[in-house]
Amino acid sequence: KEANRPLPNKGDHGLGNEKFKPVVPWPHVEGVEVDLESIRRKNKAKNELNHPGVDNKQQNIVQRQYLTFKPQTFVYPDPVLRPGVLGNFEPKEPEPHGVAGGPGEEAKPFVLGPDYKESIQASIKEFGFNMVASDMISLDRSVNDLRQEECKYWHYDDKLLTSSVVIVFHNEGWSTLMRTVHSVIKRTPRKYLAEIVLIDDFSNKAHLQERLDEYIKQWNGLVKVFRNERREGLIQARSIGAQKAKLGQVLVYLDAHCEVGINWYAPLIAPISKDRTTCTVPLIDVIDGNTFKIVPQGGGDEDGFARGAWDWSMLWKRVPLTKREKESRKTKTEPYRSPAMAGGLFAIERDFFFELGLYDPGLQIWGGENFEISYKIWQCGGKLLFVPCSRVGHIYRLQGWQGNPPPVYVGSSPTLKNYVRVIEVWWDEYKDYFYASRPETRALPYGDISELKKFREDHNCKSFKWFMEEIAYDITTYYPLPPKNVEWGEIRGFETSYCIDSMGHTNGGFVELGPCHRMGGNQLFRINEANQLMQYDQCLTKGPDGSKIMITHCNQNEFKEWQFFKNLHRFTHIPSGKCLDRSEVLHQIFISECDSSKATQKWEMNNILSV
Numbered sequence: 001k002e003a004n005r006p007l008p009n010k011g012d013h014g015l016g017n018e019k020f021k022p023v024v025p026w027p028h029v030e031g032v033e034v035d036l037e038s039i040r041r042k043n044k045a046k047n048e049l050n051h052p053g054v055d056n057k058q059q060n061i062v063q064r065q066y067l068t069f070k071p072q073t074f075v076y077p078d079p080v081l082r083p084g085v086l087g088n089f090e091p092k093e094p095e096p097h098g099v100a101g102g103p104g105e106e107a108k109p110f111v112l113g114p115d116y117k118e119s120i121q122a123s124i125k126e127f128g129f130n131m132v133a134s135d136m137i138s139l140d141r142s143v144n145d146l147r148q149e150e151c152k153y154w155h156y157d158d159k160l161l162t163s164s165v166v167i168v169f170h171n172e173g174w175s176t177l178m179r180t181v182h183s184v185i186k187r188t189p190r191k192y193l194a195e196i197v198l199i200d201d202f203s204n205k206a207h208l209q210e211r212l213d214e215y216i217k218q219w220n221g222l223v224k225v226f227r228n229e230r231r232e233g234l235i236q237a238r239s240i241g242a243q244k245a246k247l248g249q250v251l252v253y254l255d256a257h258c259e260v261g262i263n264w265y266a267p268l269i270a271p272i273s274k275d276r277t278t279c280t281v282p283l284i285d286v287i288d289g290n291t292f293k294i295v296p297q298g299g300g301d302e303d304g305f306a307r308g309a310w311d312w313s314m315l316w317k318r319v320p321l322t323k324r325e326k327e328s329r330k331t332k333t334e335p336y337r338s339p340a341m342a343g344g345l346f347a348i349e350r351d352f353f354f355e356l357g358l359y360d361p362g363l364q365i366w367g368g369e370n371f372e373i374s375y376k377i378w379q380c381g382g383k384l385l386f387v388p389c390s391r392v393g394h395i396y397r398l399q400g401w402q403g404n405p406p407p408v409y410v411g412s413s414p415t416l417k418n419y420v421r422v423i424e425v426w427w428d429e430y431k432d433y434f435y436a437s438r439p440e441t442r443a444l445p446y447g448d449i450s451e452l453k454k455f456r457e458d459h460n461c462k463s464f465k466w467f468m469e470e471i472a473y474d475i476t477t478y479y480p481l482p483p484k485n486v487e488w489g490e491i492r493g494f495e496t497s498y499c500i501d502s503m504g505h506t507n508g509g510f511v512e513l514g515p516c517h518r519m520g521g522n523q524l525f526r527i528n529e530a531n532q533l534m535q536y537d538q539c540l541t542k543g544p545d546g547s548k549i550m551i552t553h554c555n556q557n558e559f560k561e562w563q564f565f566k567n568l569h570r571f572t573h574i575p576s577g578k579c580l581d582r583s584e585v586l587h588q589i590f591i592s593e594c595d596s597s598k599a600t601q602k603w604e605m606n607n608i609l610s611v
Contacts, residue, residue, distance in 0.1 A: 076273035098138025109291035128401035151389035164248030166241035169256035194248035233365030261391035268390035277382035308340035313437035335385035339472035343370025367415030488526035494602035
């Protein structure tokens with residue numbers, strides 16, 4: 001086993017001459033499931049026998065926080081840019097292929113023929129990606145270098161902090177998970193890689209049980225797997241990962257379907273080595289879930305650099321790097337400040353993460369945790385930096401994925417409840433703008449937040465107003481503060497059981513008439529003081545034919561076209577002077593000449609509250 005393990009060449013930080021064995025295709029066992037409940041009961045009984053009265057779950061983490069953050073004691077010099085002189089962490093020769101000339105090498109697209117169509121669709125449904133193609137691509141494949149040329153000439157002091165890489169997974173496909181692990185081992189100098197900690201969030205796929213345990217033995221303890229006794233969800237599983245990962249000074253979180261780029265480690269860790277209250281995020285590239293080609297994310301400025309942001313309904317957004325941030329840097333590829341992170345990929349000093357209380361223990365499954373940790377870092381004295389010279393590819397799930405349903409104990413609307421917890425703790429008076437965008441959440445029970453409020457007080461964390469003015473100053477340029485709502489809820493045909501439904505359409509799709517379901521979602525609309533009829537960040541307006549109603553993205557000064565006369569049960573389209581109308585036979589929504597005797601032009605708006 002030891003002979004097969006890649007060893008670092010100390011002269012070039014373990015990157016230049018390592019040889020990796022091509023991956024042996026793993027038996028295709030996806031789809032087989034095991035009974036975890038009986039295993040869990042057996043383990044619980046065994047634990048209680050061995051450790052009576054001990055509960056090792058994440059408990060009272062907020063109570064165990066420091067009232068002040070520990071001072072910086074580690075001295076780390078700034079990286080130096082030497083144009084024309086290859087950086088000391090750069091590989092001296094091109095990266096070896098996993099399989100010479102093999103599929104997907106250098107991140108080139110790998111396209112399968114029509115014979116594979118059915119099996120590809122089945123794999124996308126189960127895992128969210130084209131696992132048929134993935135299983136044919138080497139786990140050690142070479143990748144393309146998407147960095148700016150300048151990145152190759154940075155020199156970093158080699159006294160970098162060490163890291164534990166934490167990867168949470170739940171029913172992940174074999175090759176996408178293992179390629180994440182292989183890429184970290186292949187492209188990280190061994191002296192800094194303390195461990196890779198896999199957190200199995202109660203997977204029930206057979207290939208993620210004993211087979212995984214056997215496979216990771218080849219790394220002689222470098223890669224470890226810990227299994228949750230129940231489905232905790234991504235957020236709390238990451239906090240559990242922080243507790244299990246004890247060897248590295250820094251925690252590096254990666255999603256379970258990533259590939260790290262060339263010389264990704266030093267640029268990501270150097271700012272944390274310099275300042276322990278800095279959290280860093282790599283630039284995230286897109287791995288195509290069908291062909292596994294790697295390309296830069298769209299959007300951002302002319303260099304593709306973007307800052308993390310949000311709109312007032314708390315949807316994740318990216319906005320171009322501002323002139324102010326560019327002018328504060330000496331070089332194009334230095335790390336830059338970002339108000340928020342996407343959440344899946346970041347690095348943070350382990351002790352600092354614990355001092356922050358990890359994630360709010362009340363956040364469930366997925367959603368909002370990226371904003372919570374971002375606000376907590378900035379408002380309580382830390383920094384969040386995006387690092388242009390550290391790039392990591394990430395596969396985004398494809399349409400057709402069946403998804404992972406939340407466990408029964410979680411209840412409904414976990415993501416919305418998470419959002420409400422976050423804004424109630426961190427947004428101060430700005431929370432009214434969230435409630436204007438998501439009025440259905442006003443009555444949502446979000447649990448006890450007194451300990452989190454106390455944390456803010458004890459650490460003298462700054463106000464959200466300070467944060468919006470000093471750090472997130474560009475958000476309102478792209479996402480202006482929303483006007484107050486006049487009315488909100490379902491738009492129901494008066495005294496009927498039919499409602500306007502967006503059918504999930506956005507950016508130019510037509511709304512339709514469907515049976516009212518009282519669950520909000522695609523049937524939840526609001527009309528504001530600016531005369532916009534909206535759903536999330538989309539506005540209703542007349543379509544190209546001048547009659548049918550479509551839904552499209554809008555800014556604050558667009559599509560100010562509607563008035564609702566509650567007593568008359570009428571929506572008027574201001575530019576045309578016509579009224580909102582419907583056909584219950586064709587399920588269509590359109591505008592027509594106003595006629596007070598027409599029943600199909602009468603509407604009511606009824607509030608719907610999330611539960």
